[in-house]
Amino acid sequence: MASTDRPARAAAFVVIDAEEARRERARRMERTGRWLLPLIIMAAAVYSWDRICVWNEIPQYILPRPGVVLATLIEDAGLLFSSLLVTLRITALSLALAVIGGVGLAVLFTQSRWIEMSLFPFAIVLQVTPIVAIFPLINIYVDDQTTKLLLCAWIVAFFPILSNTTLGLNSVDRNLIDYFKLNGATRWQTLWHLRLPAAMPYFLGGLKIAGGLALIGAVVAEFVAGAAGQSSGLASRIIEAGYRLNAPRLFAALILISLTGIVIFLALSWISHLVLHRWHESALKQEQ
Amino acid sequence: MPPQTHPFLILQSIGKTFASGVTALDRVNLTVNEGDFMSLLGPSGCGKSTALRIIASLSQPTSGVVDWRGAALKQNDIGFVFQEPTLLPWASVYDNVWLPLRLRGVSRRDAGPQIAEVLERVHLTGFETAVPRELSGGMKMRVSIARGLVTRPRILLMDEPFAALDEITRFKLNNDLLELWAERGFTVIFVTHSVFESVFLSNRVTVMAARPGRVFDEVAVDAPYPRNQSFRTSPEYAALCRKTSDVLVGAINATAQDLEAADGVH
Numbered sequence: 001m002a003s004t005d006r007p008a009r010a011a012a013f014v015v016i017d018a019e020e021a022r023r024e025r026a027r028r029m030e031r032t033g034r035w036l037l038p039l040i041i042m043a044a045a046v047y048s049w050d051r052i053c054v055w056n057e058i059p060q061y062i063l064p065r066p067g068v069v070l071a072t073l074i075e076d077a078g079l080l081f082s083s084l085l086v087t088l089r090i091t092a093l094s095l096a097l098a099v100i101g102g103v104g105l106a107v108l109f110t111q112s113r114w115i116e117m118s119l120f121p122f123a124i125v126l127q128v129t130p131i132v133a134i135f136p137l138i139n140i141y142v143d144d145q146t147t148k149l150l151l152c153a154w155i156v157a158f159f160p161i162l163s164n165t166t167l168g169l170n171s172v173d174r175n176l177i178d179y180f181k182l183n184g185a186t187r188w189q190t191l192w193h194l195r196l197p198a199a200m201p202y203f204l205g206g207l208k209i210a211g212g213l214a215l216i217g218a219v220v221a222e223f224v225a226g227a228a229g230q231s232s233g234l235a236s237r238i239i240e241a242g243y244r245l246n247a248p249r250l251f252a253a254l255i256l257i258s259l260t261g262i263v264i265f266l267a268l269s270w271i272s273h274l275v276l277h278r279w280h281e282s283a284l285k286q287e288q
Numbered sequence: 289m290p291p292q293t294h295p296f297l298i299l300q301s302i303g304k305t306f307a308s309g310v311t312a313l314d315r316v317n318l319t320v321n322e323g324d325f326m327s328l329l330g331p332s333g334c335g336k337s338t339a340l341r342i343i344a345s346l347s348q349p350t351s352g353v354v355d356w357r358g359a360a361l362k363q364n365d366i367g368f369v370f371q372e373p374t375l376l377p378w379a380s381v382y383d384n385v386w387l388p389l390r391l392r393g394v395s396r397r398d399a400g401p402q403i404a405e406v407l408e409r410v411h412l413t414g415f416e417t418a419v420p421r422e423l424s425g426g427m428k429m430r431v432s433i434a435r436g437l438v439t440r441p442r443i444l445l446m447d448e449p450f451a452a453l454d455e456i457t458r459f460k461l462n463n464d465l466l467e468l469w470a471e472r473g474f475t476v477i478f479v480t481h482s483v484f485e486s487v488f489l490s491n492r493v494t495v496m497a498a499r500p501g502r503v504f505d506e507v508a509v510d511a512p513y514p515r516n517q518s519f520r521t522s523p524e525y526a527a528l529c530r531k532t533s534d535v536l537v538g539a540i541n542a543t544a545q546d547l548e549a550a551d552g553v554h
Contacts, residue, residue, distance in 0.1 A: 175374040178346050182368050183391045193390070197378050279378045279419050 064248040069255065072248035080237060080249075084256055087233040090146070090218040091264070094153030098210050101154065102161030103203065110169040110195060111187070120166075127159040131217060135224045148225060149233075153217030157210040164206030168199025201280045204272040211264045219257060295357050296322040296475055297343065297443070302352035304338055312338040314500035316352070320443075325469055325476045327486035327493045329532070331540050335501025336479040340445050343477065344368055367441035367474075371448045373428035375420045375435075381407070382416040385434045392439075399438075406434045409468060426457035430464075437468065443475040451481065462488055463516065470513060483536060487528045488515060495532070497539040504539040507532045 016024070046066050052058070053065045060068060073080065105123070109116035131152055142148045172195055180190045222235030234253050241250040276282060299318040305311045312335040320326055328336040341347040343354060344366055375384045382403060383390075389399040407413050410430040420428055429449060436444055450458045466489060469476060480486050486493045490509055497504040509532075511524055519525050 173374060175370045175372060176376070178341075179368065179370070179374060180391070182344055182346060182366065183388050185391045189391055193387070194376070197376070200378070279421055 061245040061247050064251060068248050069251040073252040073255065076249055076252060080234070080253060080256055083232060083234045083237045083253070084260065087215075087218050087222065087235070087257075088260065090149045090153055090221070090233065091214045091260075094150050094157055094217060095207075095211060095214040097150065097154050098158035098161050098214060099207065102158045102206070102210070103165050105162050106165035106169055106199075107191065107196075109166050110191075116166070123159060123162055126155055131156050131220055132224060135221065139225070145225065149218060149221040152221035152224075153214050156217030156220075157214035160206040160209040160213065161203065162206075164202045164209075165199055168202025169195045171202070172198045201276055201282060204268075204275060208265065208268045208272065211268045212261055215257070215261050215264060294322045295319050296324070298355040298357060299339070299343070300353040300355060302339065302342060302349045302354070304335070304342065304347070305350045311500040313342075313349070314502045316496075316501070316503055318494060318503060320475060320477060323473055323475055324492060325466075325478065325490045327478045327480055327490040328496060329480055329483065329486045329493050329536060330496030330501070330504070331498050331536075331543060332481075333501070334496040334498035334539075334543075336496055337447050338501065339496075340447050340477060340479055344445055365442040367436035367439065367444040369429075369432050369436045369444065369446045369449045371451055373420065373425075373432040375428060375431055377420050380417050380419055381412060381423070381431050384420070384431055385438050388435060388439050402438055403434075406438045409437075409471075410434045410464065424457075425453055426461060429453065429457075429461060433461075433465070433468075437472070437474075440472070441474060443477065446476065446478045448479050448481065450485065458485070459520075465489065466513070466515060483529055483533045487525065487532050488520065493532055495535045495539050498543040504542060505535045507535055 049063075050066050053063055064072075105119070109120070134155065135148075135152055138148055138151055142151060176194055176198075177190070180194055185193070218233065219235045222233040223239065225236075234257055237253045238250055241247070241253065297318075297320040299316055302313055302316040302318075303311070304313040316335070316339060318339075328339060330336055338347065342349050345354075376387065379387070383396075385403045385406060386394075386396060386399050389402065390396070403416075404413070407416065410433055412427065412430055412434065415423065415427070420431070423431070432449070436446075450461055453461065462485065465476075476489075478486070478489060487507075487509055491513075493507040493509060495504045495507065496502065507528075509528055511519065511528065
């Protein structure tokens with residue numbers, strides 16, 4: 001047993017020079033620092049927030065202490081999480097519709113330059129007009145509450161998917177397009193076997209942006225709709241808490257929205273990693 | 289396989305002028321016999337690649353005729369290997385080689401024996417599941433050649449396929465390509481910058497001059513096959529390289545004179 005252990009142990013103690021040792025130490029510190037530093041800063045910020053409240057005797061309805069916010073988050077969990085589910089439903093649905101609409105339109109654009117030239121300016125107009133300004137119109141023309149919110153979140157989320165996917169579908173290696181032509185590939189085969197997989201990294205990049213935007217779109221839509229007392233999402237909880245000077249609940253809802261945004265981003269990054277990690281430069285670890 | 293004298297493909301007075309006004313090819317005449325290993329050798333800008341693209345029907349000639357001598361070519365009959373490996377980066381070696389068959393409706397399973405055979409011939413057995421980025425430059429090129437050969441084409445068009453590889457890998461791939469050619473008996477048109485490579489591989493070297501691209505001369509490389517490492521170091525090879533090199537220098541000088549004449553006109 002002892003004799004078989006020896007080579008493994010010898011391999012563990014590879015002799016390296018001082019420069020390599022320094023590099024290895026730096027690498028290890030960077031790995032730890034990547035998660036430790038943000039945690040320390042976050043802890044320091046929360047602690048200062050707490051101290052500022054105590055030292056300046058700030059009343060709870062203006063700035064609640066972090067502990068109170070946490071307690072509210074737990075106490076009001078039932079109310080807040082049911083509202084979160086409403087907001088999440090709108091976010092997920094609008095993101096799904098943005099994927100269908102964005103990718104569908106991008107595919108249409110690559111099939112005909114004329115269609116792209118005709119329609120792309122309209123997509124830009126939709127993108128640059130502030131959603132808060134469009135919402136009153138939607139409010140007039142659409143009756144159903146969910147449809148209103150969905151439409152609003154969709155308008156915000158679909159553009160990054162459309163523009164990134166269009167770019168991806170058009171960024172295919174010209175030689176590969178020639179190769180497909182040489183092999184008598186149909187339009188559909190070229191799209192399915194070449195353009196769509198080649199556009200995947202661009203699409204996933206757009207999806208990561210759209211995920212965050214769908215949440216923002218849903219919350220903004222709820223805000224505008226909620227002002228009329230027609231919504232039950234997280235934004236309406238914030239408005240409600242604002243009216244009642246219930247700052248702890250306002251903070252709790254805000255934190256919940258931020259955490260949701262982070263979770264959405266991490267989930268989409270993970271999907272992107274799963275799809276791309278074997279072949280795309282963006283997902284490869286730098287070789288040592 | 290000894291090349292035959294039966295003409296397979298004749299380019300008759302091919303001209304190509306781009307919309308920009310640049311004339312890439314001017315009255316190019318070329319006869320390729322069945323089983324030939326013909327190299328197109330010439331300086332940059334002499335239209336070698338354009339000629340290859342016209343033969344592959346990827347580009348239309350402005351004038352002239354591409355005559356396949358009555359052979360009704362099917363899609364399977366032309367294989368093409370690019371300067372870069374031009375593989376699908378997301379697909380495995382197996383799926384990359386399957387691609388031309390897949391585009392013809394052959395299922396992944398039915399293509400199995402053909403893919404296994406061609407991968408074995410290019411020494412890539414065992415790498416079926418690797419993706420291109422996990423392979424070296426030479427291995428990627430082997431996948432590209434395997435993909436070009438899996439449909440058993442009658443003619444293989446190669447556009448400077450080994451230009452980006454190191455010399456050791458290039459020598460190895462040269463040997464393997466000659467073996468495959470001898471075994472399967474397809475016709476090759478091989479575009480290259482390299483005198484040494486063209487002489488080692490081909491039975492005919494067509495030297496082209498630039499601006500506008502045209503056929504300058506042809507060198508018959510009458511050394512017998514199989515050619516191997518001992519041919520590379522033989523006086524016969526050196527003499528053939530010198531001869532080809534002289535013709536190439538003539539083509540380059542002809543280009544320079546044309547440029548001067550054109551400058552004089554301006």
